[in-house]
Amino acid sequence: VSSSHEVTGSQSPGAGAGKRRRAVELVSTGTELLSGRVLNTHARTLATYLAPFGLVLHRDTTVTDEPAAIADAVRGALARVDLLFVSGGLGPTPDDLTRDAVATVLGRLVVSDAAAESHIRERSERRGRRFTPAIARQALVVQGAKVLLNPVGYAPGERLCSGDKTLFVLPGPPTEFAAVMDAHVIPWLEAQTDGAGRLPQHVFLLCGKGESDVVALLKRHRLPPKEVDVAFCASPGQLELRLTGRRHGAAVRSRVEKAADTLRRLLAENVFAEEDTTLPAVIGSLLRAQGKRLAVAESCTGGLLGDRLTSVPGSSEYFQGGLIAYTNDAKIALLGVNPDTLARDGAVSESVAAEMARGARRVFAADFGIGITGIAGPGGGSEQKPVGTVCVALAGQEEALTRRLRLSGTRETVKFSSTQAALHLLRRILSGRPQDRE
Numbered sequence: 001v002s003s004s005h006e007v008t009g010s011q012s013p014g015a016g017a018g019k020r021r022r023a024v025e026l027v028s029t030g031t032e033l034l035s036g037r038v039l040n041t042h043a044r045t046l047a048t049y050l051a052p053f054g055l056v057l058h059r060d061t062t063v064t065d066e067p068a069a070i071a072d073a074v075r076g077a078l079a080r081v082d083l084l085f086v087s088g089g090l091g092p093t094p095d096d097l098t099r100d101a102v103a104t105v106l107g108r109l110v111v112s113d114a115a116a117e118s119h120i121r122e123r124s125e126r127r128g129r130r131f132t133p134a135i136a137r138q139a140l141v142v143q144g145a146k147v148l149l150n151p152v153g154y155a156p157g158e159r160l161c162s163g164d165k166t167l168f169v170l171p172g173p174p175t176e177f178a179a180v181m182d183a184h185v186i187p188w189l190e191a192q193t194d195g196a197g198r199l200p201q202h203v204f205l206l207c208g209k210g211e212s213d214v215v216a217l218l219k220r221h222r223l224p225p226k227e228v229d230v231a232f233c234a235s236p237g238q239l240e241l242r243l244t245g246r247r248h249g250a251a252v253r254s255r256v257e258k259a260a261d262t263l264r265r266l267l268a269e270n271v272f273a274e275e276d277t278t279l280p281a282v283i284g285s286l287l288r289a290q291g292k293r294l295a296v297a298e299s300c301t302g303g304l305l306g307d308r309l310t311s312v313p314g315s316s317e318y319f320q321g322g323l324i325a326y327t328n329d330a331k332i333a334l335l336g337v338n339p340d341t342l343a344r345d346g347a348v349s350e351s352v353a354a355e356m357a358r359g360a361r362r363v364f365a366a367d368f369g370i371g372i373t374g375i376a377g378p379g380g381g382s383e384q385k386p387v388g389t390v391c392v393a394l395a396g397q398e399e400a401l402t403r404r405l406r407l408s409g410t411r412e413t414v415k416f417s418s419t420q421a422a423l424h425l426l427r428r429i430l431s432g433r434p435q436d437r438e
């Protein structure tokens with residue numbers, strides 16, 4: 001990072017005394033983001049992209065589509081930071097006025113860009129769309145902008161300099177926002193760091209440990225070392241722990257690695273990945289490596305487990321299929337669950353989950369079958385089986401493994417946590433460490 005790009009007037013917590021870290025802001029535009037219709041996801045996306053570079057998102061201002069509101073927010077942010085992202089409102093409709101607002105703030109004109117125009121023309125021809133004036137409008141950029149062609153859409157992004165400040169204007173649709181980040185912004189950031197690249201970092205994905213457990217453990221072992229930050233991100237059935245060095249260079253890198261070695265030793269049974277990935281992807285790699293196939297039988301999760309498994313590219317290599325058997329009749333007819341078991345133990349029981357798992361394994365001729373049955377709520381609970389009672393089972397060649405869970409949260413989180421629990425059960429078997437804690 002060149003010195004002319006050091007932030008003035010902003011100091012991030014954790015940066016160490018006297019150390020300045022570049023601050024970044026985002027201006028998200030879009031009336032729909034403020035009306036409750038669309039969830040603003042760009043702040044999270046951007047922060048995730050920036051973190052490895054040691055860049056911290058300090059503020060996300062969301063404004064309506066009105067040019068005056070956009071200009072106001074951009075002007076304010078530019079006064080505070082030297083790296084600013086502005087998203088949305090680059091499209092073909094009359095409410096897409098971001099470039100005009102940015103041009104106003106910078107005192108520049110809006111001009112048509114030849115490269116953007118031919119990109120847009122080719123793309124519309126390829127897709128059999130007429131090259132209308134509205135489509136052509138998306139080739140307009142702020143004068144002096146470095147045009148960042150959009151690999152997955154029409155409107156290009158733009159990189160602008162104003163004094164020693166850099167401003168990125170990026171398209172609003174989340175896939176386009178991410179694609180322009182990947183194609184243009186990240187390479188620019190890599191170049192800015194003078195080839196030093198990303199800050200040293202190590203990530204652990206954990207299960208069966210809460211944030212407070214890990215915080216206590218870190219304290220006991222005097223971790224993290226100097227100039228290494230720890231960040232946590234908890235979600236249902238998973239805790240992410242990320243170590244990030246505050247500086248480039250071999251010394252801090254080796255401190256991060258040493259701390260990672262220690263943590264690996266201390267948390268071995270709780271670590272399910274040491275990269276940014278998902279539990280279904282980890283399961284997928286294990287199944288593929290072992291040449292094993294999986295099938296599922298779902299009741300309360302309503303197909304969520306199948307959905308998560310099939311979200312992994314290439315899952316057809318190991319995922320055979322799934323059945324949603326919601327009623328008792330469906331469990332009996334489709335999965336061969338014994339009516340006597342249902343009558344004796346109830347639909348939400350470890351025995352029924354086990355029979356569902358065995359049924360899925362048999363119906364789909366798979367090596368492993370998973371069964372999930374439970375009460376996702378908010379209604380339907382009883383004193384014996386309160387809302388959040390979920391039974392999961394894993395059937396392989398041997399006796400089915402079962403777990404009875406007491407989950408909390410909304411219907412959505414209970415469903416998600418149930419799929420996590422079932423996948424963790426399978427992961428333990430596949431990784432040959434059935435003693436691991438979930």
Ligand code: ATP
Nearest residue numbers: 028038039040041042088089090091096171172173
């Ligand atoms: P388009 O060419 O599609 O009009 P655009 O660059 O003009 O793209 P917008 O019109 O602001 O962008 O938004 C396009 C779509 O992307 C809308 O569906 C919008 O809800 C969504 N979107 C925009 N900004 C965000 C955001 N911050 N988070 C999530 N979705 C967003």
Ligand code: MG
Nearest residue numbers: 089090091096
């Ligand atoms: Mg638009």
